Amino acid sequence: MTARRKDYRLDSQPASFSGAPIETLIVRFPDGDGPAQVFDFRAHARRADMAAAIALAFRMHCADKAPQTRTALFVSGIRQWFVFLDTHDPQCWLIRGVDIDAGLVRAFLVWLDTRPVSIGSRYSLWSAMRSLLRWLERCRPDLVAVDLALPYNAFPRKNALTPAREGLGDGDMDAVLAACRKDIDAIWRQHITGQEALARVDRAKIARTLQLRYLDLDDVGVLMAVIIDRCGGIIPPQEEMLRAGAGVSRVVWALKQHGGAQHFARYLYPDSRALIAFVIAIGAQTFANPDALLGFTRDCVGEHPLFDNRAIVGWRKGRASRVQRRSFLRDKTLSPPRLVEQVLALTTPLVGHVTASERDRLFLYASLHGKGRHVGVLNCNIALQQVERFVRDHSLTGTDGAPLKLNLAALRTTGLSRAHAALGYDLLKTQALANHASLDTTRRYVDRPLAREGQARELSRLQGAFVNWVRGDADEVTRTLRISSAAAADIAAGRNATASGFVCRDPLAGVGPDQAPGRLCIAWLGCFSCPNAVIPLDIDTLARLMATRAALGDARTRMAPERFALLYEPKLAILERDILPRFPDAMHAQARERATAIGLAPIE
Incomplete structure (x- = not known):
C-alpha cells in the first residue's frame, strides 16, 4: 500500500493587495490527515489591504509551524495589533500595508507599555507581530512603508525585571507526589480489575446474545464487553442509550448499579481527572514545560544503549532544535518510563476515536459533556482545571493554610531547584x-x-x-588527592617543589597521583596556565621560575619549532608576561644567582 503524501500546498493569493477582496482574508493550512486549520481575517475588513498583507505574511511564515504555534501567533500577535489600531486610529485612516512605518511601530510599542501586563507578556505580544513584519520587510518590501524599522531590543532588561519563578517547597512537593502515588495506585488497580474481569467472560457468546436481559450485567466483565462490542468502547450519553431502537437501554441501569457512568468508565479508559496524577508525576521528574509535557508522544520511551535497567524518555520542546532526553530507572514505582507504560495501557482503547493527527499523542482522555461525549488530547486549560481539582480532592495546602498553588509550570521550577541542590x-x-x-x-x-x-x-x-591547600594542610591534601598521608606531607611541606615553584621536583619521577616513573608527568608546567595558581613571593620560588625560563629558552633552540609552539610556547609566554614581572626588581638579582645552581629535567 502506497503511503499518502502530505499536502503542503497553500491557497493561492494575489500578488498585489490593492483593493484586496474579502476572499484573500481567509488563510487555510491543509492537513492531509485531518481538517484544514482556518484563520479568518475578515473581522478586520475595515483595513482590508493591511489585513491581507499581514495574512500573507502569516500564511508564509507559519507554513511549517505547529498548529498550536499558529493559533498563539494569531491570537496574541495579530489580534492585539488590530486592537491597537482601533485605539490609535479610530477613523481608519491607516488601512493599507504601506501605512505600516517606523512611527506606527513605535506607537504600537508605546501602547504595549501601557497594557496592564508583565514585561514578559508585552515582549511576547511584540515578538509575535515582529516576526510577521520582519517577513514583509524581507520578502515583500513593496507591501510596507519604505522607512519601516524594527527595534532590536524593544523591551530591554526583560529577564532582569521578570520576578523569579515560583516553585514548591520540598515538603509540598513530597505531599504532591504522595497524592499522585495514591491516585495512580487506585486508577491502575481499577484498570487491572477490569481487564481481569473482561478476560474471564466469553466475548463471543455475549456478542451472539442480542437481548441484554439474558446477560448478567451485574458482572463487570460482561458490562465491559457489551460497551466494547455494541457502543464502540466508549460509554454513550444516557439519552442516546435510552433512544428507541438503540438496544442498550439496560446499560443505563447497570451503570448506576456499578457507581455511575463516570466511575465505570475508568474500567475502560481514563478521563482527564484520572490522567492528571500521571501528568504531575511525570512532569515533576522530567522537568518538561507544560506544553511540551502535554505533547508527549506514545513512542517517547526508548531503550537505553548501555544499561538494561534504564530507559530514555524523549520529548520535543517548543523553542529547542533537538529532542529533550533524560534517562530513568525502570523499576521505581513512580519512574517516568513505568508511568508512560501505564498511560499507554490506559489510553489504548481511545486511539481509534481521535483524529489522525492526535493518534500519536500520549495523554488521551474521554469525557461526557451533557448530551455529547468528547475524546481528545489533554490540553492546558483542561489540565489547569484538573490540577485545581486534584489539590481540592487531596486537601493540599501551603504553609499559609491556603490551597496549594500547584500548576504544571511550578513542576519544572521545583524539579530544577531540587536537582540544582543535588x-x-x-x-x-x-x-x-x-x-x-x-x-x-x-x-x-x-x-x-x-x-x-x-x-x-x-x-x-x-x-x-x-x-x-595553600597553607599546606596535609590532611586536606590527603582527602583531595586521595593519596597516602606520607605523600601528602611531602606535597604540603613543598619537598617536591624545587623545579618550577609548584608541586614538581622531577617530572619523570612519577610521584604525582596516577603517574608512572620514567614518563613525563601530564601536569608538567600546567600550573602556568592555571588562573588559580598560587605562587609564593620569595626568592627561592623566583629562582626556580627563572631556571625554568632559561631551560625553556634552551629547549626552543634544540626542539622542532612546531613541537615547541604546540607544547611550550604558551607556557613560556605566560611565564614571561604574567608571572615574572609580578616579582619586585630587588628580588631578581638575588634569584638570578641561585637559578644557575638549580638542575632541571630535560625538556623534550
Missing part, C-alpha cells in the same frame, strides 16, 4: 540538565532563598579547601 548548586550542570541556552535562564529558575543559602555554603566550603 548537583551541588552547580549552575553549569543544572543548565545542561534543563537544556537552557543561557545561564541567565537557569538562574531565574533556581534563584530561590534556599538555593542562595546552599550556594553560599558550597562556595564557603570550596574557599576553605583552597585556603587549606
Whole structure:
C-alpha cells in the first residue's frame, strides 16, 4: 500500500493587495490527515489591504509551524495589533500595508507599555507581530512603508525585571507526589480489575446474545464487553442509550448499579481527572514545560544503549532544535518510563476515536459533556482545571493554610531547584540538565532563598579547601588527592617543589597521583596556565621560575619549532608576561644567582 503524501500546498493569493477582496482574508493550512486549520481575517475588513498583507505574511511564515504555534501567533500577535489600531486610529485612516512605518511601530510599542501586563507578556505580544513584519520587510518590501524599522531590543532588561519563578517547597512537593502515588495506585488497580474481569467472560457468546436481559450485567466483565462490542468502547450519553431502537437501554441501569457512568468508565479508559496524577508525576521528574509535557508522544520511551535497567524518555520542546532526553530507572514505582507504560495501557482503547493527527499523542482522555461525549488530547486549560481539582480532592495546602498553588509550570521550577541542590548548586550542570541556552535562564529558575543559602555554603566550603591547600594542610591534601598521608606531607611541606615553584621536583619521577616513573608527568608546567595558581613571593620560588625560563629558552633552540609552539610556547609566554614581572626588581638579582645552581629535567 502506497503511503499518502502530505499536502503542503497553500491557497493561492494575489500578488498585489490593492483593493484586496474579502476572499484573500481567509488563510487555510491543509492537513492531509485531518481538517484544514482556518484563520479568518475578515473581522478586520475595515483595513482590508493591511489585513491581507499581514495574512500573507502569516500564511508564509507559519507554513511549517505547529498548529498550536499558529493559533498563539494569531491570537496574541495579530489580534492585539488590530486592537491597537482601533485605539490609535479610530477613523481608519491607516488601512493599507504601506501605512505600516517606523512611527506606527513605535506607537504600537508605546501602547504595549501601557497594557496592564508583565514585561514578559508585552515582549511576547511584540515578538509575535515582529516576526510577521520582519517577513514583509524581507520578502515583500513593496507591501510596507519604505522607512519601516524594527527595534532590536524593544523591551530591554526583560529577564532582569521578570520576578523569579515560583516553585514548591520540598515538603509540598513530597505531599504532591504522595497524592499522585495514591491516585495512580487506585486508577491502575481499577484498570487491572477490569481487564481481569473482561478476560474471564466469553466475548463471543455475549456478542451472539442480542437481548441484554439474558446477560448478567451485574458482572463487570460482561458490562465491559457489551460497551466494547455494541457502543464502540466508549460509554454513550444516557439519552442516546435510552433512544428507541438503540438496544442498550439496560446499560443505563447497570451503570448506576456499578457507581455511575463516570466511575465505570475508568474500567475502560481514563478521563482527564484520572490522567492528571500521571501528568504531575511525570512532569515533576522530567522537568518538561507544560506544553511540551502535554505533547508527549506514545513512542517517547526508548531503550537505553548501555544499561538494561534504564530507559530514555524523549520529548520535543517548543523553542529547542533537538529532542529533550533524560534517562530513568525502570523499576521505581513512580519512574517516568513505568508511568508512560501505564498511560499507554490506559489510553489504548481511545486511539481509534481521535483524529489522525492526535493518534500519536500520549495523554488521551474521554469525557461526557451533557448530551455529547468528547475524546481528545489533554490540553492546558483542561489540565489547569484538573490540577485545581486534584489539590481540592487531596486537601493540599501551603504553609499559609491556603490551597496549594500547584500548576504544571511550578513542576519544572521545583524539579530544577531540587536537582540544582543535588548537583551541588552547580549552575553549569543544572543548565545542561534543563537544556537552557543561557545561564541567565537557569538562574531565574533556581534563584530561590534556599538555593542562595546552599550556594553560599558550597562556595564557603570550596574557599576553605583552597585556603587549606595553600597553607599546606596535609590532611586536606590527603582527602583531595586521595593519596597516602606520607605523600601528602611531602606535597604540603613543598619537598617536591624545587623545579618550577609548584608541586614538581622531577617530572619523570612519577610521584604525582596516577603517574608512572620514567614518563613525563601530564601536569608538567600546567600550573602556568592555571588562573588559580598560587605562587609564593620569595626568592627561592623566583629562582626556580627563572631556571625554568632559561631551560625553556634552551629547549626552543634544540626542539622542532612546531613541537615547541604546540607544547611550550604558551607556557613560556605566560611565564614571561604574567608571572615574572609580578616579582619586585630587588628580588631578581638575588634569584638570578641561585637559578644557575638549580638542575632541571630535560625538556623534550
